[in-house]
Amino acid sequence: DSYNCLADRSALSNQTFSTEAFPTQHSADTEVWRMKMIESAQHNIVISGNYCGGKAMMATLDKIEERLGKVPDLKCVIISSPKFLDQNIRTRLEGLKSRFQNNFSLVLSPDVVHIGNGLKFSTNHTxxxxxxxxxYFILGGSGIKDNFCGTGISGYSKxxxxxxxxxxxxxxSDASGASFWNKLLGSFRDMDFVFKTKGDNDEGCRIFSQSLLLAYRWEQYNKQVNKGVFETASVPLENIGQLGVSKFGGVRCAAYAESVPDSVTVELLKSSPKELRDVNTVVEGFEAQSLAKDVTTKIITSGPQDxxxxxxTAVLDQIKKAQKRLVINHMYFHPTEEIMQxxxxxxxxxxxxxVISCNVFKDCPKSHYVFGARNKHNYMRLFESLTPEERQNVEVYNFEQxxxxxxxxxxxxxDSVxxxxxxxxxxxxxxxxxxxxxxxxxxEKFADETxxxxxxxxxxxxxxxxxKGALTIAERCNSYFHYLLSAVHG
Incomplete structure (x- = not known):
């Protein structure tokens, strides 16, 4: 099973570490901080953009090329769906791989179908x-594509x-574009979160190791599909735990010896990571933000191997603990029956x-016609499960731009996010x-800033x-149809 190489994920999900952190205001703000991090990197950069493309991706590659030219030992791995990598971007990527062949790597993560723990239509959504x-690291929902990198506010451009x-x-920015997908999806309002691992807390290395393990898995998948065209070393899956980046429980493992030339991903996996207290990287302007200084942080991973x-599980556990406030700000409001309860x-x-979500409205993105009715259906179900008095504790908003x-x-x-x-x-x-x-x-501060x-x-x-009765027959049918196809689109 190719997913055995991620066996350490369970350990990852049970550990906490201390960070300083703040939320970005929107995806254009996120892009600024992504660029700042790239131009500050001294050792390595790992980016998983899910969807990458357009001028936003070109600008990111510009910054990466500039930094690789200044820092000879810097290594960079990008994981991206091939969907929006047009010929101009692919040509640019080939140029970077040629110029920095020992320092730069692109790992493609196409949509695939898995058969294992059930039939799963999968993508790298990280x-x-x-x-x-x-x-330093950024986590959130913004891709590196023009319609993912704006402010998400009408009349206020990037x-x-x-x-x-x-x-x-x-x-x-070319958020509207001429492509079918841009017209269907429109632009997005999103946010992300910028973190700095505090002190010498090496648990922060786990987000680095997780990103690399993800890149490794897709690299090996691509190698199998392309029948060896990719000149990457095949590290046996049972030995993945021996790679230098795996230092769970405070044990630094020996690197796995491999005579075949390694990819940049494998080189990083085999290298012994520096102690974070010895990493002197500073991202300019980070300390000037409205920082939460002592943020207890846990990384939660999931994937088709699970x-x-x-x-x-985390969503359910957190909601059960709620005493003062519960804010759900999500594109989809499609909770399970247990979570809804x-x-x-x-x-x-x-x-x-x-609840902040979305529905169909005048001039909405065309995609809202696919899932908006199901959001509304679930609003109705929530309200109908409550008495008139209990409903006073619930407010639902539809984002409309x-x-x-x-x-x-x-x-x-x-006080948790x-x-x-x-x-x-x-x-x-x-x-x-x-x-x-x-x-x-x-x-508390991090939650308040969010x-x-x-x-x-x-x-x-x-x-x-x-x-009562606000849901039309057409909306009910639309909601049910979306539910039937949820295994494909979420």
């Missing part, structure tokens, strides 16, 4: 940027945002429940079909008012 063994920050914009969803239970015990959809994946429970790449839908909550990286953070960004979403939303 969105992360990690530099220098996990000293160009305006950058000008306000005094930053240059070498590539004009029989059940670690993310789904716990949301209702939270409202019944007096917890202030706020012209041709912009919310793409958020954030849950706040009291659970967020990352997973949607609140079937593939993430039940089957764990896609590779995902999420986090759970405990910090809530401030969510409040800005509410300002751009319309409040959903419950009215």
């Amino acid at each position: 969105k992360c940027t990690v530099i220098d063994f996990g000293k 160009k305006q945002f950058l000008e306000e920050r005094g930053l240059e914009n070498s590539y004009e 029989a059940t969803s670690n993310f789904g 716990e949301i209702a239970n939270a409202a019944k015990r007096g917890v202030k429940v706020t 012209k041709n912009i959809g919310t793409h958020k994946k954030v849950i706040i429970v009291d 659970l967020a990352g790449s997973s949607n609140l839908g079937y593939k993430s909550l039940v089957t764990a079909s896609d590779d995902e990286i999420n986090f759970l953070c405990d910090s 809530w401030k960004v969510c409040q800005k979403d509410i300002e751009k939303s319309s409040k959903f008012e419950y009215k």
